[in-house]
Amino acid sequence: MVQFKDKWALVTGASSGLGKIFAEKLAAAGAKLILVARSEDVLKSLALVLKHEYGTQSIIIVKDLSNPNAAQEVFAEVKNTGITVDILINDAGFGTYGHFHTTDLHRNEQMIMVNIKALTELTHLFLPDMVAKKSGIIINIASLAAFVPIQNFAVYSASKAYVRLFTEILWHEYKNEGIQFLCVCPGSTDTNFFRNAKMKPSQSILASPVKVVDQALQALNKNKTYVVCGPYYNKIYAQLGRFLTRNFLARIIRAKTKRR
Numbered sequence: 459m460v461q462f463k464d465k466w467a468l469v470t471g472a473s474s475g476l477g478k479i480f481a482e483k484l485a486a487a488g489a490k491l492i493l494v495a496r497s498e499d500v501l502k503s504l505a506l507v508l509k510h511e512y513g514t515q516s517i518i519i520v521k522d523l524s525n526p527n528a529a530q531e532v533f534a535e536v537k538n539t540g541i542t543v544d545i546l547i548n549d550a551g552f553g554t555y556g557h558f559h560t561t562d563l564h565r566n567e568q569m570i571m572v573n574i575k576a577l578t579e580l581t582h583l584f585l586p587d588m589v590a591k592k593s594g595i596i597i598n599i600a601s602l603a604a605f606v607p608i609q610n611f612a613v614y615s616a617s618k619a620y621v622r623l624f625t626e627i628l629w630h631e632y633k634n635e636g637i638q639f640l641c642v643c644p645g646s647t648d649t650n651f652f653r654n655a656k657m658k659p660s661q662s663i664l665a666s667p668v669k670v671v672d673q674a675l676q677a678l679n680k681n682k683t684y685v686v687c688g689p690y691y692n693k694i695y696a697q698l699g700r701f702l703t704r705n706f707l708a709r710i711i712r713a714k715t716k717r718r
């Protein structure tokens with residue numbers, strides 16, 4: 459059983475959805491928290507709630523992770539406090555939906571900065587201390603979209619495929635060095651994600667974010683490389699690529715998303 463008591467956990471995207479639930483669950487398990495997102499007021503009130511509910515010590519870092527130096531700045535702020543991060547949860551992320559040439563290029567670039575660049579850089583920056591201590595946990599949030607070619611969701615789907623492969627490779631690379639990696643792949647989940655992406659969910663029933671985080675923490679306890687969260691059929695969906703050609707899979711996904 460993974461122990462969180464008195465460990466420092468840094469959670470990006472802690473102001474909402476899955477990141478907020480990760481922060482709450484870890485606080486309940488005795489962790490101390492570094493909460494990162496852009497919404498300062500939300501982070502401040504979350505820190506107060508965690509203090510009140512669980513006596514959690516937490517600090518907040520208000521940061522737009524789409525800025526090129528954001529990860530370095532987060533790392534510098536943490537180092538200034540003298541804290542060593544034991545658990546890193548790269549949760550912050552968003553999607554843009556639409557026929558690719560009609561989508562906003564700048565927004566796509568920001569998505570790459572948050573979903574890929576910041577996640578990669580934070581992993582690179584916080585890993586050396588973990589390696590030195592021969593102990594650490596890094597949880598990266600990908601998506602069910604990492605497994606299937608979802609049309610009108612090209613940059614998002616591709617960004618999450620990156621997160622999935624990146625995390626799985628690092629699981630193997632660091633498995634004998636005391637570092638646990640986990641790639642979390644939720645299907646459609648009831649958060650602000652779809653509102654922000656201005657799209658309808660690809661599934662009619664949205665998973666509860668609490669259940670998704672519970673599934674992720676169970677997978678962490680089993681030292682899985684990745685976990686597909688949500689209802690059981692998400693797991694089947696994730697494996698379709700093993701049995702169908704990629705073209706056929708793309709046609710199925712297109713038909714499914716067109717219906718919606």
Ligand SMILES: NC(=O)c1ccc[n+]([C@@H]2O[C@H](COP(=O)([O-])OP(=O)(O)OC[C@H]3O[C@@H](n4cnc5c(N)ncnc54)[C@H](OP(=O)(O)O)[C@@H]3O)[C@@H](O)[C@H]2O)c1
Nearest residue numbers: 471473474475476496497523550551601646647649650651
């Ligand atoms: N919900 C789903 O169906 C679903 C499915 C698969 C994967 N995911 C993934 O799950 C993760 C969490 O998303 P969610 O579903 O919980 O959505 P959410 O409720 O919209 O939360 C997204 C979080 O990311 C933060 N964020 C977004 N842009 C940021 C930026 N530029 N700088 C810093 N923080 C930023 C937001 O904080 P601020 O706005 O305060 O900055 C917020 O805390 C994402 O990586 C998403 O891709 C979600």
